[in-house]
Amino acid sequence: MNRKAFLKKSALAAGGVYFLPQFLLSCKKESPFEDLKFNGTVGIVGAGAAGLYAAYLLRKSGIPVEVFEASDKIGGRIRTLEGFADFPIDLGAEEIHGERSLWYDAVREAAPEFITADLEDIYYFNGVKYTGNEFENSPEYAQISSIIDAIAEYNGSDISALAYANVQQLPENLIPFFNAWVGNENGTDISRIGMAGLAQAEREWTAGEENLMMRNRDTLSVLLELFAIAIPSVKLNTPITNINYEGGKVVLTDNEGNTFMKDRVIVTSSVKVLFDQLIEFVPSLPSLHLQAISNIGMGAGFKLILKFEEPFWPANTGSIYIPGPVPEFWATGDGGRSAANNVLTAFGHGSYAEALLQSPSTMIEAILDQLDDCFGGITASSRYVDHYLMNWTAQPYIRGTYSYPIPGTSNDARALLSEPVKDKIYFAGEACARNGHHGTVHGALESAFFAIQQLVQTP
Template sequence: MSTAPTHEADVVIVGAGISGLIAARTVLAAGLTPVVLEADDRVGGRILTQDALPGLPVELGAQWIGDTHHRMFALAAELGVPTYPQYDDGETSYDLAGSGVLRQSEFHSRFAGELAELEKVFRLLDELAAEVPPEAPWLAPAAAEWDSVTAGAWYDGQGLSPVARTLLEICTVGILAVPTVEVSFLHLLFTIQTCGVTSELFAESEGGAQTTRFVGGTGEIPRRLADLVAEHLVLQAPVQLIEHGADQVTVTCRGGLVARGRRVIVTLSPTLAGRIMYDPPLPGVRDQLTQRLPNASAMKAFFIYDEPFWRADGLNGQLISDVGPARMSNDTCLPGDDHGVILLFLEGEQARTYGRLPHDERRAALTAELVRHFGDKAARPECYVDGEWADRQWTRGCYNANCGPLVWTTFGQALAAPIGAIHWAGTDTATQWSAYMEGAVEAGERAARAVIAELT
């Protein structure tokens, strides 16, 4: 009868996404020994690069970095992963609030007044977000007021026209991946604050959060990080129990594998971290928090053609629509490859609704949408690939967790605060670019530095 192995380390790290791998590398560089326990059979967490066709990778998980994601640019350079700019030449196609399909120039001309309304709201959001301390949103001067209403309710109170209100909803759901009626207004302001200003958060062109991609796919980043800590990495090791004392932890995985250390860093999303058993149990405030931080909903669908035919028509492959099923799209062609690739986003309610449809029915609905915006050629892809974060066993939702009303002010202090030997990381705990890869790096480094300070 075989006995499951026991791993001895200074620091046990739960999760091999970017945050966990960064934490492991940082701990190792300080002369301490980490062991990384990953439930999946791969590294990367919410990053997932897969080949749709031989030599043509698509991103079913995280895809972009933005101009102010300095940690990720530095990390890519260190790991030898080249980057290239997101394609943005040409016009976006709009279909909002009954406007019908319009090119960007006509849409902006026809709805210039509505877009000016939207710009005023963005400037007001920036002013209010500047009052939110990213390390402690509950200490904002108007935290109690802002946390008692949803972002959607606040939006509704701004007196916007249907076009402006619809566009604001689409932009926000594209970031939060849930309807704005589910999110605290304080949480929206926190998100804006951690990401700079609305122009950096919502823009897709220069200065935005989706300006740059990785040659070979985003998966190159965690893969190369994993190579640096390969001797300390264990895959297919779902953590079930964390026993913790003042200066020791014992982490037990399904199958009986055990890891012992002096500290543990849990890098999972809060809701998944809450599914682990802890002995002794965690304080009730922490458990109550994780019950209120569900992972959001998002789906990505890729249509691959023999060429990017929309470019010849002066279009950039982007659509913004409330007709659906998708609310947004991007041209995600690869440099040096002749194929045309359009990515459609389904987020929030669209992901929940269309993600449950039969595959062929969902594809047909998305195809019809592309035809409306880009013409009959869109009906004849060579390949179609889609994927929903919530269906993945070790993800169970997409790139962020959102606080509903009263969560930040009632439970927020428990999000990143260590509990004895247990430290928390993961992008959801970041204070800069939370919910992005940039935030994952920041959170991993922060937790690792805290543990190193305690142990050395």
């Protein structure tokens, strides 16, 4: 071969080497599940965010799926209150935690407007009402912030967050604020949160630091719009009470004795439902799963929506922190959500929620007193019109708000719970989320994706 011929052939060969892989790649279906090893049927227990998303992905993959929802509503811990105010109010998940998450990516598909107004918090401290700007420049705020910032580095014994605050010598009058930010935010109060799990979650968090709220959409409407193709698969009012995975098929039985045969099942029920054994597994779940379920906390919590004749808080108010029975309030309609802007949300967890929920008749009075303390006189109670209580603890098929780390355990329990049982039973939901994403919608979606990954790749 002479040089000219060689160069000609080399040029052709180089072209081939360059373009052939691209051509082959373009022919290939870009799916990790192209080597789909599973071709059976799937049952999903629970039509919350995890269950709907799992059904959505399975239907996209052409796998037959049926979703069994115990209640008469789709959405799980995502629910909307319509008609109470001049805008739909989220009774469950509301905030989008972080701008680098599956849920954030999904929400943006629905093209909502986010609240962009600069909302300012209100603090009631030692009998004085402070604006966010005033309090956030105080030494007290700096003290709380510094011990919260140090949580991620915490590697001491697995004490409660309250004990940690005491070790850090946080003054008694700052404890309510610490509880609002650390306890309430994590689904309980600081006496019940374990520092090891809390620190682990802080370290592992990958979803970004920005918290976003939709201005013109409620969370449920976005969920239903995004995963619409999954909705026809949902059977409402079908509480599954027994899952038998002894034989080749998994047999699900509902409370009326109806049975459903599936090849695999994804259980997305809340961890409290699993802990309370509302679903009987036959044979019993492996001890590691049982241990994991008992190592993840979930308890009392509520959202109380309070309507007033007129707002008594400044425009563009964010959260309102007042020591008292409710750790945190926020101006629900602010940021452009509502023209009337006359609605506050009271949000409580753990022992605070238990104490208030014991006596719903005196609950409103106690909460209005708390607001009156901050805003003076009978500012709140004189303007009170109506309320709506979303008591998540009382929901028979949910039994709480969201999961939290309890002292003496680690978040590794969540990874253990999400391990498949005999390649037939898979668990998903916010309690199974890793990377500290528990208690969030994106954590629920991620856990569902993890379950699907494992399910479809096992023959």
